[in-house]
Amino acid sequence: MNINIITLFPEIFEALNYGLLGQAIDREDIKINILDLREYQINKHGQVDDKPYGGGEGMVLMAEPLEKSLKDIPLDVLGKVINLSPQGKLLNHEKAKEFSSLTSITIISGRYEGIDERFISQYVDEEISIGDFVLSGGEFAALSLIDSLSRFIPGVIGNKISVEQDSLSQGILKGPVFTRPENFNSELVPEVLLSGDHKKIQEWKDNQALERTFKRRPELLKSAKLTKKQKKLLEELASKDIL
Ligand SMILES: C[S@@+](CC[C@H](N)C(=O)[O-])C[C@H]1O[C@@H](n2cnc3c(N)ncnc32)[C@H](O)[C@@H]1O
Numbered sequence: 001m002n003i004n005i006i007t008l009f010p011e012i013f014e015a016l017n018y019g020l021l022g023q024a025i026d027r028e029d030i031k032i033n034i035l036d037l038r039e040y041q042i043n044k045h046g047q048v049d050d051k052p053y054g055g056g057e058g059m060v061l062m063a064e065p066l067e068k069s070l071k072d073i074p075l076d077v078l079g080k081v082i083n084l085s086p087q088g089k090l091l092n093h094e095k096a097k098e099f100s101s102l103t104s105i106t107i108i109s110g111r112y113e114g115i116d117e118r119f120i121s122q123y124v125d126e127e128i129s130i131g132d133f134v135l136s137g138g139e140f141a142a143l144s145l146i147d148s149l150s151r152f153i154p155g156v157i158g159n160k161i162s163v164e165q166d167s168l169s170q171g172i173l174k175g176p177v178f179t180r181p182e183n184f185n186s187e188l189v190p191e192v193l194l195s196g197d198h199k200k201i202q203e204w205k206d207n208q209a210l211e212r213t214f215k216r217r218p219e220l221l222k223s224a225k226l227t228k229k230q231k232k233l234l235e236e237l238a239s240k241d242i243l
Helices: 010-017 019-026 063-071 093-100 117-123 138-150 160-165 198-216 228-240
Strands: 002-007 031-036 080-090 104-108 126-129
Touching (some): 010 019, 080 093, 126 138
Parallel strands (some): 080 104
């Protein structure tokens, strides 16, 4: 996958070079192309932003440097142009998966008050928000977007099953996990996990996942595809009113 990033702060993307994502970049499963918006300034003063028309707070990233940087990306690797914005569609599991199937994407990281609306109307295919809060820059949203979509790219996560069992893959959350020691400050690992009985362990994990979702994110259960067994368990949880 080719990922182009237009930003005023290229150094922030050093963070991509760590862990599984970093390894995928080393293997060139993912190719990152960072464009420093300053290099597309409109004058010798390095100008890329200006005051908003009509007054108001802060500065706005100008359309011209953004256009120049975009036009510097070869058309065959430009792909979908995504602007990060708190006004965009909320990023979720499905969206990240959808983006991972594209061969190329171009991500615009805004700053200040955002970017000139005319650049959005002329060049942007989709606006994405990573949550109902405001960041000071799109770079951190871009890192989250790239990390989340990369998990669906074949080979990035060594163990495919691990991705499939992660929270939200089956529409619900994953249950709790434990590792050594068995006794931590007098709190013991649930006995069933030490039993060696794989059927029982799986049943416990499935129940925990459902219970956790019921307690923490009950709205997910409305659209989750549940088995008959899970539906029955859910009815039991609801009747116990464990919230
Ligand atoms: C301070 S914000 C601009 C907010 C804008 N004035 C508004 O009210 O919608 C600066 C930049 O941070 C990024 N940003 C802020 N919050 C974001 C979010 N929730 N999701 C994605 N990007 C975000 C965008 O790139 C945005 O252009």
